[in-house]
Amino acid sequence: MPQIQIQTFSRISTATGTGSSASSPSPARSDPSAHDLTVDFHPPALHPDPAALIFLPATLPAQLYQPGDIVENFTLTDRATGKPVSLHDFEGSIIFLEWFAHWCPFCQAAAARTVSDIDQYYHDLGGNPDGIPVVHLHLNLQGGQEAQTQAFIDFFHIGRVLNDFEAAVARRFQSGGQPIFAIINGVAASPSHKQWELLYSHLGYGNLNQPITTFRSVIDSVKAGAVTAPEPPAILRHPLSRTVPAGTNVTLAVEAGGAGPLAYLWKKDEEPLPDATAAVLDLGAVEASDAGDYSVTITGAGGTVTSRRARLIVADPIPGRIVNLSVRSRVDGGGSPLIVGFVVEGGARPLLVRSVGPGLAAYGVADTLEDPTLTVLAGGNTVAANDNWSDTGAAALTQAFRQAGAFDLEAPGRDAALLTELAGAHTVHVNSRDATSGTVLTEIYDLGADDEGARLVNISARNVIGGGDDTLIAGFSITGNTPRTLLVRAVGPSLAQFELTGFLPDPVLRIFEQTTDGDILFATNDDWEQEANADAAHSAVPGAFLLQSASTDAALLLTLPAGSYTAVVGGPAGSTGEALIEVYEVP
Structure with a gap:
């Protein structure tokens, strides 16, 4: 087994005696970040050939990252799995990078502290003060000496190690030498730093008076951004009711947006259609048995939404x-x-x-x-x-x-x-x-x-209504068997253009279909511009006065199957005011 020797000293040289050296003062023992510990790691059986030791060239690279720069994504190989690992794999974390070579005494001294005082410390705390996880990655600069490197990793209980044998990534942070330290913010929408911003970069360990305190202060400075939930799915175009003779080829379609991927499941009369999992439902040449109420449920990263019902009637249109x-x-x-x-x-x-x-x-x-x-x-x-x-x-x-x-x-x-x-x-x-x-x-x-x-x-009807159950209700019935397009509006704030005061500040509109099972909610709207077809609704009926932009009036442009409906206008609890309800047949 290799022999590991840990020594305390105030000045240290590389194992060959030819490398750079740095003075290391002996701070007070009470300082948690003070260090006078350096590891002289030279197991006799595995001591490397001095000629094989890697030293990064002192040539300044063309573009050396400076604190405040945005670090480009890079990919290295995971030493344990052999699989590629990218910087962007750690999005949402603070990334603490530590380059090392097993024979480097300053790397040994750093590993003796950082594994416990950075890696384990933030693991136990559950992240920095804002709860942001901290990922500690060691990057190995020495290739070809697997036994010595593994002994170093085992002795210091090092976690994840990536191989940077050609120092291609290291040279973007420092021009030469080891150990190299870099701290990168991987948190999006952080109020304190940009995502992938280089927060800190340093060459060497022995020349740091209080390294752990320095590292922690940088890590703790990163503030978490507001948690942004994935955009929920929203239906931009609902499937439409149709009345067609038997034998007509029928397709029903929905258009949706939101954080993807989006999954679709169509239903007929509330029963799932197992193979209907696309945005378009192709029913082919329909028969009487295809008649019914169709809807589609859309699921995305931000939740689930169900379309309005589309009624298919298989008969000669009336x-x-x-x-x-x-x-x-x-x-x-x-x-x-x-x-x-x-x-x-x-x-x-x-x-x-x-x-x-x-x-x-x-x-x-x-x-x-x-x-x-x-x-x-x-x-x-x-x-x-x-x-x-x-x-x-x-x-x-x-x-x-x-x-x-x-x-x-x-x-x-x-x-x-x-x-x-x-x-x-x-x-x-x-x-x-x-x-x-x-x-x-x-x-x-x-x-x-x-x-x-x-x-x-x-x-249309205009009256003073209150919040809660004190509502204004309009009913209407459509004969025949073909769908009709109607514009239904609940107007409050836009009444101000007629010099009316005391209007309901935020009307809410709900449309119910009257069925043998009771009234079923068909559609609802709070603010008219939230509807995907708001522009069409705005100009659907020539001669109807226009709703004010950015107002909290409500409106729905709907294609409804024949039947009876009620439109209910209410307001938030405790609110009262005058409201106008309107039902228009759209030409």
Whole structure:
């Protein structure tokens, strides 16, 4: 076995007596970084041939790193595994590099301290004061003397060793000599240093008065950056509902972004399709059995997101239209009326208009408006009005309720309803006859035939709402079996352009689909510009006023399958203000 001798001295020379030497003062023993320990490592059986010892040339390389420089990535061979190891493999750590040659007495003196006072020290602490891990790499400069080098490694309990036999990497840090020390920051977004910045570089050990203190102070100066979570997956384009005849080739597609790689899994009616794991789902020539609701779940490094449902109907297309628009909100008996606007485009349509207060109690709605009154206006002029629906034309109204699919009203009753035929833009004003307050539902039903050119294309309502459960709700129904594209908006801050104050500062919009299993959330939005299709939504309806840039208004541009939906506008808990809800059919 080789003999290892450890000696204390204040001056030391290389094993051959021809190498450089340096004076080493003897600091006080109480200084934790003080050293008067030097290792005279020359096992007799393994002492190298002096002619074989490597000394780095004293020639200055073309580009010598200086503290503050960015260190380029380099790759060396791991002595133990023979596999390549790169600097960038240690991203997120502070890298402490220590070049050595087994015969170098100053390398021996350094190894006697750094393994315990750097490597083990930071391992036990779990990193530097900011919790950044410290990686200690020894880089071997001496090739061809494996037994002596291994004895050195075993004696000092050295961990990971990389081979730098040609000193190609060492020469970028120091022009010659050994040991060489370098400390590099591998932490991204550190507020104290740039990533891969050289923090410290030094040649020699015996000429350092307090080496461990010096090394630790550099390592401890690195501050951790804010932890940046991987960008979660976000859907840029949802799959769209379709209605096609049997035999049509159908593909459904999704477009997503976020930290990759992204994994896809399509579902049909909530059941996974095992082989459908791409962004595009090719269904081929579809049959009746392919009909259903499709969605896709996307998983990335930052989490998981699921698309909106795309309904595939396999049948001959039947064009659809909006046949029912409704708004549910609260009327303040001592204040302004609830105002509901609507537009009939393409000619006149027969309409059923209702304002239901007491009739809501049968459906579990509390605090209903006891006696609503209903007035329809065009340009400020009254065109129709009603107080108690059953006082005039009750039989015709009851028949219209059933034709429209509306729930019956109690007779005699204090709900309001009327039949009229209208074209163009109108408003409905709902007031409280007895000055009490309560919740009211205002409905507009299109009673015309499907093949007529005229149609309901817009409904809107503006009212003061509160946070939590005090919301503004709009409902709408689409007939036929083909999807329709609608723009739904919840406007608060953008009302300021009309010199309105007291608006809801941050409206939130949620769209629910009414199904036999209850209402299912279809889509939601907080700030309109967060939507991937925000630009398209901004200009989707000619004549609609524009939302203000960077505002906290909400909007959704959706292609919806036929069915019934509700749009709910609310705000953060504790917030109140005036909000406008709008539903537009997109041309």
